[in-house]
Each structure stands twice: as structure tokens, then as C-alpha cells.
Amino acid sequence: MKLQNKSDEIKEKAKKHLSPVLTRVTELVVDKAKGARFWTADGEEYIDFVSGVAVNAVGHANDAMVQAIKKQAESFIHFGLNYGYYESAANLAEKLAEITPGNLDTVFFSNSGGEAIDGALKLARAATGRPGIIAFEGSFHGRTLGATAITASSSKYRKNYEPILGEVYHSPYPYPSQLKCVNEEEIVPYCLHQLQKIFELRIDPSRVAAIVIEPVIGEGGYYPAPAEFLQELRKMTEKHGILLIFDEVQTGFGRTGKMFAAEHSGVTPDIMVLAKALSGGMPLGAIVASRELHEKWPVGGHGSTFGGNPISCAAALANIAVIEKEKLVERSWELGANIVARLKDSLKGLPGIREIRGIGMMIGIEFHEDFASHAVPIIKQKCLEQKLLIMNCGVQGQTIRLMLPLNINEEDLNQGLSILEEVIKETL
Ligand SMILES: Cc1ncc(COP(=O)(O)O)c(C=O)c1O
Structure with a gap:
């Protein structure tokens, strides 16, 4: 034909x-x-x-990003961040330390959102020595196996891959249309109570490494978690020595009218996971946490061939510069x-x-x-x-x-x- x-x-x-x-x-x-x-x-x-x-x-093919990509490609395309330092990765890590909230000042670069989520789970388990992860119903965190295990926006994402990752528990997200039997005013106490029930019935809080949440649920329906809920999560995680992870893969870099959605509630998570608009299209993800937390991740316990690729980092710097300048x-x-x-x-x-x-x-x-x-x-x-x-x-x-x-x-x-x-x- x-x-x-x-x-x-x-x-x-x-x-x-x-x-x-x-x-x-x-x-x-x-x-x-x-x-x-x-x-x-x-x-x-x-x-x-x-x-x-x-x-x-x-926007697509932004002029400043195209120039930065060309310039970096002419210098070198790939080296491997564990074989040497280079300017675009160093500058981007410094920039992320500057624009992310609170004490988040140290970055691990990966290639995508899902991969960064998996890395964040590994960091949380390694740093706390605890196995448990709590995430939320309706959430989407990516397609790698760790991210799939904490995703709960459709059973089709998990089907055929079970058992994926042990000690993962899900609690309701404070999204009224998805919690039909709960009055809207009671959504926050209801969801906090459900978390408490996980601690009482399923896993002792002393065995939980991290609670992972999208501050605005993306794939699950575009609904922001009330600030009060995120603030209560912060208190609860601090009380039990649990790390709070914000998945800002979809919300980061101005999408919600703040550089990061965390700023709406004033909550600084222990780990912020970034990708998507970080580099405006070049493959890049980032796990941002304090120096102190990153230092609890044993050397060699994680890595990546392409993570922090020089072109992706140069593109991300140009992208952030446009966001700031305009x-x-x-x-x-x-x-x-x-x-x-x-x-x-x-x-x-x-x-x-x-x-x-x-x-x-x-x-x-x-x-x-x-x-x-x-x-x-x-x-x-x-x-x-x-x-x-x-x-x-x-x-x-x-x-x-x-x-x-x-x-x-x-x-x-x-x-x-x-x-x-x-x-x-x-x-x-
Ligand atoms: C909130 C959130 N986390 C993680 C991911 C996974 O990112 P990636 O597709 O880059 O692996 C997505 C993708 O849609 C997302 O929206």
C-alpha cells in the first residue's frame, strides 16, 4: 500500500x-x-x-532555552556527575537551594519525576532506618516501581506488577468530591483521623520512614490540599520523626502562583521532589533536602548515569531565569x-x-x-x-x-x- x-x-x-x-x-x-x-x-x-x-x-522551544541548550551541547553533552563536577549542575543545585523553601539546600539529580520519587523513598528509608511509607488515595507519583507502589489513582497502574513494594499504606486525600460521605467542613479532621487509624491499626509511627503527598493533587483531579491539613501533617511527622515528602513534580516552578506549592501553606517538607517544569522539557528530576539529611544517605547508595545531564541542567537554569525575569x-x-x-x-x-x-x-x-x-x-x-x-x-x-x-x-x-x-x- x-x-x-x-x-x-x-x-x-x-x-x-x-x-x-x-x-x-x-x-x-x-x-x-x-x-x-x-x-x-x-x-x-x-x-x-x-x-x-x-x-x-x-512555552515550546523558548528562545533562551534553545540558546542555552546549543551552547552547552557545543561544550560537552555528557560526562557523568560522579566522574567530575561541571558548571551547569553546580549552578543549578545552587539555584534550587536558593529558591526552594527553608533549609532545603542539597540536590540529587535524576532523569524524571518517577525516578526522583524512587530516590526520595530510598533516601527516606536509608536515613531513618524505617520501612513504612504512607501516601494518599488518588495520588500519582510515576511509573517506576517505587512510584507505582505509592500511586493510588488507578488500580491499572499496579495491575500485573504486584507485589511491588512492602509496607506502603494509603490514606484518604482531603478532596471533597472523592469523599462523598464526609461533610466538606469535616474533611480535614476526617483525613487526619484516618492517618491516625493507620498508626493504630496497621503500622506503628516509629516504623514509618515518610509520608508522601502532592500539595495539590494533580493526576487525581486538580484539587489543593487545605493548608491546615499540610500544617497538621508537618506537626504529626515532626512528632514521630517521620520525613515529610512533597511531590512538587507537577506543582513546581510557578504553576500554582508561587514558585512551589509548599509556600501556600508555609510548610517546609523534609524532601521536595521536582521534575517536569524544572527543565522545561529536557529530562531532569531533583530530590532536594537539607545537607544534614542527604549526609545520612550512605555514599554509593544511589546514583545515575544521566542524572544531572549538563544540557538538562543548562536548560533548567535558562528556564528558571525566564520564569524570574518575566x-x-x-x-x-x-x-x-x-x-x-x-x-x-x-x-x-x-x-x-x-x-x-x-x-x-x-x-x-x-x-x-x-x-x-x-x-x-x-x-x-x-x-x-x-x-x-x-x-x-x-x-x-x-x-x-x-x-x-x-x-x-x-x-x-x-x-x-x-x-x-x-x-x-x-x-x-
Ligand atoms: C505529581 C507527579 N509526580 C510524579 C510524576 C512522574 O513524573 P515522570 O513522568 O517524569 O516520571 C508525575 C507525572 O505526571 C506527577 O504528576
């Missing part, structure tokens, strides 16, 4: 040789991307409200609030919508459960037909999440939002 064009040829090859294990969200063949737009190999132009799943905080954290807070206000107004009174909410530019339109399963897939498909890429999340797929670049221009923003609004109106 003769293939019609370049796009068909690429697709054919990919379908034949790439593993079918990946969930395929679209059949698009991407050729080029810039800012909040991308173009297919057929020359079709799209607006991108996904940003590589909250990765491209400063005041994108402040913009995220203000623009996010404006977008939520606009959507609340334009979608007012429509059946099926449970809540429109946002914290900075981590914006969710949550649908009632019975609408989620049929309306959300239709909305996604219709948006795609109108050249807008969007994504949903949540255990029931109930939330359409907007992950715009923090520096999106007015034209792309308005055009994309207008398509989304019209599609939602005609679908509900």
Missing part, C-alpha cells in the same frame, strides 16, 4: 515499532512547536493547553485567577459542572461523575477537531485541566479559551 504523505509514513513506522503499552491520546504527528502552538507534519496548526503535561512552563510566578497567580473568573462567568448555570477552580495556572473544570464519563471525552474530541489540545484528569476522569504555558500570549489564550467555552456549551 502506498502511503499518502510524510505524516502517514511516520505514523505507520511508529505504530509498527513503538510499544503499544503507551496510552495513545491523539493520532497527531507533531512536526514543530513554539510557545503555546504546535504544527503537525500535515501543516495543521493547533493551540496547546497541555504543555507536555505541565512541562513547558515557558515574573511568571506573579503572572501565574493573576492570570490564573482571571481565567477562572472568566470560565465561571461564561460557563455559569451549565448542567454537569461541579466546580471551576484554580490555584495560579493549575486550573480545573470538574464535572459531576455521571457527566464525566460521557461528556468529557466528547469535549476533548471536539476541541481537538477545532485544533485545541486539552487533557483531563481525576479518578473518574472528572476534571478538565488547563496547563497553559505561564507566558502564554493574549491571542493564544483567548482563542483557546473561546474554543473550549463553545465546545463545553454545545456539549452539555
Whole structure:
């Protein structure tokens, strides 16, 4: 059979040789991307409200990042961080020490969020000498085996891999629509009580190494944990000598209107895990903790061939410099609030919508459960037909999440939002 064009040829090859294990969200063949737009190999132009799943905080192919990547590539591409020091990794570690809260001043670099989560679990176990890990229902932490073990946003992520990691316990996340039998005002005491029950019935707190939480649940539905809950977690973990780990893989680098979501509650975790928007698309993850804690990790107990790759670190430095120079954290807070206000107004009174909410530019339109399963897939498909890429999340797929670049221009923003609004109106 003769293939019609370049796009068909690429697709054919990919379908034949790439593993079918990946969930395929679209059949698009991407050729080029810039800012909040991308173009297919057929020359079709799209607006991108996904940003590589909250990765491209400063837009696709940001000029400053491209320059930094080129410059580093011309010097050297790879060396191995355990074979020598180099400037981009040293500068990035210093920068992360400066911008992360409290005493978090020491960094281990890995290649992805999941890998960094696994490293953080290893650090917690090694430093405390305890086996137990507590995480939260609805959370997503990645696909490596440790991250899979603490993920609880769908049983499909664990199916076929059990038993994964022992001594992992899950407690409810304070997310009202997922805790139907609990009054909204009682969510925080209820969730704290459930944690207490784990200590009483399942594992003594003296055997728990870490509690891991996304300060705003991402994959699980785009809902922020109340500040009070995180503050109580801090007290509880300090009381029992348990390490508190914040997974800021999706929330970090201005997405929530602060550089890190931890700042909304004033809680400094013992370990912060970063990836995604850290390096705006080059593979990089980071485990940030105090020097004192990192020193409890026996030398040689962890490592990585590519972790802290010089190009990824140079890209991350350029990315953070753009976020700071263009005041994108402040913009995220203000623009996010404006977008939520606009959507609340334009979608007012429509059946099926449970809540429109946002914290900075981590914006969710949550649908009632019975609408989620049929309306959300239709909305996604219709948006795609109108050249807008969007994504949903949540255990029931109930939330359409907007992950715009923090520096999106007015034209792309308005055009994309207008398509989304019209599609939602005609679908509900
Ligand atoms: C909160 C959170 N943690 C961890 C991960 C895993 O990151 P990666 O896909 O880079 O392994 C993700 C990915 O979506 C995430 O959203």
C-alpha cells in the first residue's frame, strides 16, 4: 500500500515499532512547536493547553532555552556527575537551594519525576532506618516501581506488577468530591483521623520512614490540599520523626502562583521532589533536602548515569531565569485567577459542572461523575477537531485541566479559551 504523505509514513513506522503499552491520546504527528502552538507534519496548526503535561512552563522551544541548550551541547553533552563536577549542575543545585523553601539546600539529580520519587523513598528509608511509607488515595507519583507502589489513582497502574513494594499504606486525600460521605467542613479532621487509624491499626509511627503527598493533587483531579491539613501533617511527622515528602513534580516552578506549592501553606517538607517544569522539557528530576539529611544517605547508595545531564541542567537554569525575569510566578497567580473568573462567568448555570477552580495556572473544570464519563471525552474530541489540545484528569476522569504555558500570549489564550467555552456549551 502506498502511503499518502510524510505524516502517514511516520505514523505507520511508529505504530509498527513503538510499544503499544503507551496510552495513545491523539493520532497527531507533531512536526514543530513554539510557545503555546504546535504544527503537525500535515501543516495543521493547533493551540496547546497541555504543555507536555505541565512541562513547558515557558512555552515550546523558548528562545533562551534553545540558546542555552546549543551552547552547552557545543561544550560537552555528557560526562557523568560522579566522574567530575561541571558548571551547569553546580549552578543549578545552587539555584534550587536558593529558591526552594527553608533549609532545603542539597540536590540529587535524576532523569524524571518517577525516578526522583524512587530516590526520595530510598533516601527516606536509608536515613531513618524505617520501612513504612504512607501516601494518599488518588495520588500519582510515576511509573517506576517505587512510584507505582505509592500511586493510588488507578488500580491499572499496579495491575500485573504486584507485589511491588512492602509496607506502603494509603490514606484518604482531603478532596471533597472523592469523599462523598464526609461533610466538606469535616474533611480535614476526617483525613487526619484516618492517618491516625493507620498508626493504630496497621503500622506503628516509629516504623514509618515518610509520608508522601502532592500539595495539590494533580493526576487525581486538580484539587489543593487545605493548608491546615499540610500544617497538621508537618506537626504529626515532626512528632514521630517521620520525613515529610512533597511531590512538587507537577506543582513546581510557578504553576500554582508561587514558585512551589509548599509556600501556600508555609510548610517546609523534609524532601521536595521536582521534575517536569524544572527543565522545561529536557529530562531532569531533583530530590532536594537539607545537607544534614542527604549526609545520612550512605555514599554509593544511589546514583545515575544521566542524572544531572549538563544540557538538562543548562536548560533548567535558562528556564528558571525566564520564569524570574518575566515574573511568571506573579503572572501565574493573576492570570490564573482571571481565567477562572472568566470560565465561571461564561460557563455559569451549565448542567454537569461541579466546580471551576484554580490555584495560579493549575486550573480545573470538574464535572459531576455521571457527566464525566460521557461528556468529557466528547469535549476533548471536539476541541481537538477545532485544533485545541486539552487533557483531563481525576479518578473518574472528572476534571478538565488547563496547563497553559505561564507566558502564554493574549491571542493564544483567548482563542483557546473561546474554543473550549463553545465546545463545553454545545456539549452539555
Ligand atoms: C505529581 C507527579 N509526580 C510524579 C510524576 C512522574 O513524573 P515522570 O513522568 O517524569 O516520571 C508525575 C507525572 O505526571 C506527577 O504528576
